[in-house]
Amino acid sequence: MEKCEITVRGYHLDQHGHVNNTRYMEFLEEGRYVFLDKHAGQMEAWNDRGITLFVVKITINYRSPSFLGEVLEIRSGIIRAGARSGVIHQDVFRRGTGDLIIDADVTFVVFDTRLGKALPVEGALRAELLAMAEPGCE
């Protein structure tokens, strides 16, 4: 899992003094950027072939609130590579604790911008995706 950290600021909060639900989507997207930056070589190679990852579904579970000044740790990794899509799992913890704030499953397709359609995840493409994935990912 790739990790990154975000410190909770006033502009992330709402009337409850918690991080607002809408802000976690940005934290998760930030976590995915950091994950993909770690695989920049593969991303560039795909980009040269007109291939990009498109998010098609996100499921978020809100487990526990987080508060002003806390440091959140976002962990992101590919946990599934199906025939037609893959899944990035993301956990957001209060740093230095086992407190899970949210977790999310982000389903993506491998999109060919030249063909204008999603590709089957098979052959070389599948191998490339598995090389970026967590151990045991199938």
Place this chain on the structure above:
Amino acid sequence: MEKCEITVRGYHLDQHGHVNNTRYMEFLEEGRYVFLDKHAGQMEAWNDRGITLFVVKITINYRSPSFLGEVLEIRSGIIRAGARSGVIHQDVFRRGTGDLIIDADVTFVVFDTRLGKALPVEGALRAELLAMAEPGCE
């Protein structure tokens, strides 16, 4: 279903010229505010009893991109009232078309802020929730 509209602006977009995924979470939250505003009497009655609705899970499907200047119509309604939680379903359409941009299921619990815990959805509480819900909701 209660409806509201949002016009897509430059600050909603990203490098693809689409509305960014993170922004739809705000559109959905706006839609839920409009929905709850239509049931303001019930919300105030609950508020007086220390009861509030807490979102515990959101599942979003990204169906189709939306673009600068388009008007989006958000439709929101309660479609399920289980023993321990309920579900608000939300659809976002390109206004005046049948184009579905995203849909989402938002699972909530009925939280008693005085007891500090979620309440079972039964008895009077269940009746109150069903009175706000879509026809056929169970």
Place this chain on the structure above:
Amino acid sequence: MEKCEITVRGYHLDQHGHVNNTRYMEFLEEGRYVFLDKHAGQMEAWNDRGITLFVVKITINYRSPSFLGEVLEIRSGIIRAGARSGVIHQDVFRRGTGDLIIDADVTFVVFDTRLGKALPVEGALRAELLAMAEPGCE
């Protein structure tokens, strides 16, 4: 002055229970979009000639806080057309009151995207800009 309205939601707030400073920038940008939409014919004509308005400076005064559920009214109009730039003035009021929440002066240049530079505001261009402006604007 063109007007639009925004209802304050939880995701606009911060730890003080006020609308966060950063959010007013979006409210102001929304106000400018609504203003420019009222002059869509001129904007399209400029667009055809490769001309666009670029914001180069914003000055915001925070006068008074606003709170959850309040409806804000944003008023926007061009108040100055100088030799090299113009100014859109914007006021945000609590609707139905004289309470000024923020005001802002937004300085813009008229940018020629084909030449890649700002144009002097003179001749036909000046006349077109003044036609969109508040009475008495110079």
Place this chain on the structure above:
Amino acid sequence: MEKCEITVRGYHLDQHGHVNNTRYMEFLEEGRYVFLDKHAGQMEAWNDRGITLFVVKITINYRSPSFLGEVLEIRSGIIRAGARSGVIHQDVFRRGTGDLIIDADVTFVVFDTRLGKALPVEGALRAELLAMAEPGCE
């Protein structure tokens, strides 16, 4: 000047492929949080006395656009301590270059939450503020 860095992501952009104007307000607020965190002892001492800094005015100059993937460096420091207010100056550079993206002057008052009013910046308060300020600040 205290420094922090932000990497430009897709959700910061708009239809021009630039960071949207509204997003810089968050970057500036992040820079001020980092600045104030460096002076956490003073902030806590003030907090115990019911004193907080309130922003009353922001002037931003948009100098140059920034783009996806760039790392921005935000520098923040107090440059003026007047009789009734102070000014934090902030510069945002493209990291590792002399390219100035935006600069801003943020005027604040020292607010006494118990008295419900701004305090004159004099005596011990003035000395405390100057101890946080840039060399030469008056």
